[in-house]
Each structure stands twice: as C-alpha cells, then as structure tokens.
Amino acid sequence: MLRRFQGAPLLLFAGLAILAQVALSTLKADFYLTQLTMAAWYTLVALGLCLLMGYAGQVSMGHAGFFAIGGYTAAVISTAGAPAWLSIPAGVVVTAGVALLVGIPVLRLRGHYLAMATLAFGFIVSRIILGTPLFGQADGISDIPAYHLVAGLAITGRRALRVQNYYIAWAVVALGLVLALNLVRSRTGRALRAIHGDEEAAAASGISVARHKLAVFVLSAVYAGLAGACLAHFNGGIGPGEAGIMKSVRYVALVAAGGMANLWGTLTVSAALTFLSLRGAFGLLDDAVFGGLLVAIMLFAPQGVFGLLRRQEKVP
C-alpha cells in the first residue's frame, strides 16, 4: 500500500515544519507555535472534507457539527471524572457513530438536497449544544485537563509543552495525509472518483455506491471528530462557535481553494489561511474573507489557487 509513498513532498513538508519550529524558537517567537498547532488540528478537518467533497463529490455543509461532536464528547468525558484515557477515543467513536446514523439516510440525497440536509444537520448540532446545560450552552465547556499520551507526551496548551504539541499535531496531520493519499490511489479511491463522475455508471461497473459513500463520509467525520477532541484538550475548552454554520462554510472554503480533489493543495491553503485567521490577520472581516474566498474561487478558479497557476503554465 505504501508503494507509491510520496516521499519527496512529505520530506519537504516535514522539513518545513521542523524549520518553522527551530526558526520560531530561536527567534523567541514561539507563541506563533500555538496558532500553528491549532491550525494543524483545523487542517485535519479540511483534509477529511477533501476526501469526501473533492474525491467522492459529496458536499457536506455540516462538518463543523462533527468537529463539535468529537470535541464536546471529549470535553464532557474528561470533565465528568471518567477514566482520562477515554476522552479522545470516545470522541472519535461517538463522531463515527453519529456519522454512520446520519450518513445512511442523508447520503441517498444528491446535489442541492445533500447540501441542504447537511446544512440542517450542522444547524441542529449547534442548536442542541446551545440549548443543553450538559454542554454548557452559550458558555461552552472549560477546564478540560491535558490528555496524556505515552512517555510524557500530552495534548495540552501548557506553555512548557508548546513545542511538543506542535509536533504531535502536525504528526497526526501527516499521518492523516499519508492515509488519505494512499486511499485515493487505491482501488477505493478510484471507486470514489468513479462515483464523483457518475453514480449510475459507477454502480453499473460493479461499485457498491452506497457503501463507498458511507465509508468515506464516516472516515471524513472521524478526521473532524479526532481534530475536535484533540483541539478541545489543547485549548482546554470548547465553545458553541465551533459548531456554527460559519465554521462549516470555512472548511468548505479551504477545500475549494485548495482545488477540491487536491490533498496537498488543501493542506497548504488550510495551514496558511487558518494560521492567518487565528493570528487575527483579517480582523473583523474574518468570516467575510472566507465567504469572499469561496465566491471568488468558485467563480474564477474552480480548480483552486494551484489550478490557476497550473493553467498558466500550460499556455505555450
């Protein structure tokens, strides 16, 4: 499965990540690492959505809902006195379960119907969070403890462990990326692209359309749920804003700008834009920037920002 392991770009990616950390630490500017770590977790969501939307062609306007389900499950479990190791696995399992239950009926819909149904799903999740005391309503949940991994590694926002968390987050993203890259090059990946092209034709060539769509939907929700659970531990809290429609739209914008069926593009765009957004580079226009990006990309460059460059190269 690792035969077509994309060695060179991955090494470049790892090199850049290490370079950024070393440079920021020597320059005594390692507070940037906090936002870079958060950007990594959000990027994991975008990568999952890229699989679903870019490769399988199934739009989800409710991915923030899955992120929030993962995050809130982890938050509730780790603040309720359950075994500490349980929180992130539970977050992932619950997200996968919800995705399975929602996916079975919803994925029968196509086009506008699917978009509207997933939009409604995201809206329902955010309203449940806002209306339920268990989830802290508008205040969210705070004082989430650190999540201890093996050998002194922990997912936490403590300043002393900042460098470590930066590497944990990007390592998970790299893992998710390798998994996704291998998936899209596999038999399953080809099946997904066939479904994207034409569902009837895919079914006619013996692909189990419903099963493939459901599998990629759940996998992409798992990426989001894992990211949500980890970020909740890293931030030490989670709020209802994470489930908002705007967040879902943001993930869609990142995938669209990355070029839809382009995992590396999504990774690059997401890392850059999410970091800038978290640094407050867009100020009050933060959400407007993502809305504008969405419109501009879809109007002028439906192949994404890198597609734009590629097209210009082709001109003799």
Next chain:
Amino acid sequence: MSAAQLFQYLISGVATGSVYAIVGIGFTIIYNSTGIINFAQGEFLMLGGMIALSLQAFLPLPLAITGAVAVTGLVGVLVQLVFLSWLRKPGVLRMIIITIGLSILMREAALHVWDEKVHALPYWSGDETSSLAVLGARISPQVAWVLAVSALMVVALTLFFRFTLTGKAMRACASNPAAARLCGIRASWLVSLSFFLAAAMGALAGCVVSPLTQTQYDMGTSLAVKGFTCAVLGGLGNVGAAVAAGILVGVLESASISVLPLAYKDVVALTIMLAILLLRPQGLFAGIGRRRGPLGLAAEKGPEQAGT
C-alpha cells in the same frame, strides 16, 4: 388543552408557516428559471427587515417597507447579474458553493452595516399589547398582517404567472428554455426578473414578521433550510403545495413548543423536515398530481436527485 388554546397555536403556526412558504416560493421561482437553488434566499428576509429598519428612521413605515422591498429586489438582481449571469453551464456543486458564499457575504455585510443585536420593526398597527379576539383566542394584529400579506403575495403571484404575458413567458422558460427562446422570449431578463421577485417577496415577508420574530443578521440559514423543505414538499414548482407544506411545518413547529423547551424549537422543526426530505424527496403531493395526469404521465420534472 382548551380549544381556544389549540386555535391559538394553530394560528401562530400558520403565520410562521406562511413565512416559510414565502421563502420556499422564492426558491421555486429562481430554481425554475435557472436550475439554481439560491442558498442566500433566507438572507433576503434579513436584508428586507434591516433596510426597512434603517429607512424607518426618517420615513413613515409604509414607505420604509416599500423602499426596503425595492432595494432588496435590486440586490437580488445585482447578485444575479454580477455573480451568476455570465457562468456557462455551471455544475450544481459550484452553484451551491457560490450561493452559500454569497449568503455569508450578505450576512457579514449586514453585521458590519447594522450590528449583531436583535432588531424589530414596530407593529404595523397597534402594539405588543393589542389583540384581536377570534373564536375565543387572542391574536396579535401583526399575525393578521402576516397572514394577509402572505395570502396576497401568493394570490398576486399566481395571477401573475397565469394571466400576464410576462408570467406566461417565465413559465415557458421554466418548462422548456430552448423552445421559449425559439418563440422569441428573451430568457436573460426573465432570469433577472425572477431574482427580483424572489428577493422582493423575501424582503416583504422579512418586514411583516420582523415585529413578531425579530430581525438578526444571522437569521437566514434556518429560514433557508425551512423554506427549502417547503419548496421540496411542494415539488419545487407548485406554489399552492409549498404554502400547504409551509403551514404544516409552521404548525408542527409551534406545537413542539408545548412539549419541549423553547431552545429546541429549531431542532424539532429541522429534524422533522430532515425526515420529510429523506422520506419524500419527490414532494408531499407529487403522487396525487401524477395519478390524475393524463395517461399517468407527469409533465413535471422528477425529483432533482441527479447531477452533482
């Protein structure tokens, strides 16, 4: 629950439901002329309410509302001309994403032009305390306004589509654009007109419910989902069915308040709608119409399930 109380729930459900129906009709008008589901439909209601609020500071209420309807209608036309008119055969996914992006831009613009607070237009007649006694129930005069305005819009629209040349031309374009063009109908301005109609109707609905449900910059999304469901239940083409669906949804939603906490109102409404969307994507009344059609052939388009 007493009969009067039940009637009260029913009336308030019908009132909110008729607003959903108007949103649904807006979807239908634009969908039929372009094949686009305009995800920014709910934002037109918000814009209408907000613009009327601003105009109302220096104009009498009826003029402010007229102005808001006209301005929002022009915004609709502008959206169509600037963003959508020059795209040749765009894919469904692309159109979904563009109109969602537009809805975000409108919402953010509203956030910066106005603010994040909840606003409300004054009552069109009387105030919060005045009420009409109907069959033993106390009904706010604004509810009567909502019902009257919605009914008027639906009737006017039906007459427009059925009896005016422009309305007939729009229907011709919807059922067969190529044939309509061969008959000398200029489709392009009719598309602009459909955006104007959808936006203006949305704005008027936004103004008439504003005293009851308030106007806030982010109210569009839930309205869009609910309105879309009404449009789907009406088979994306049948105005009467969309109204019936809207009223059904409104009544269910208002009944849910008596069972569950108010915070879950939207959850209940959207879950019901999601269920309906999943169970009957072809519309609630599609089967009935089809059976009555000549030779069992339905002229209407099937459920738009294909194409991404």
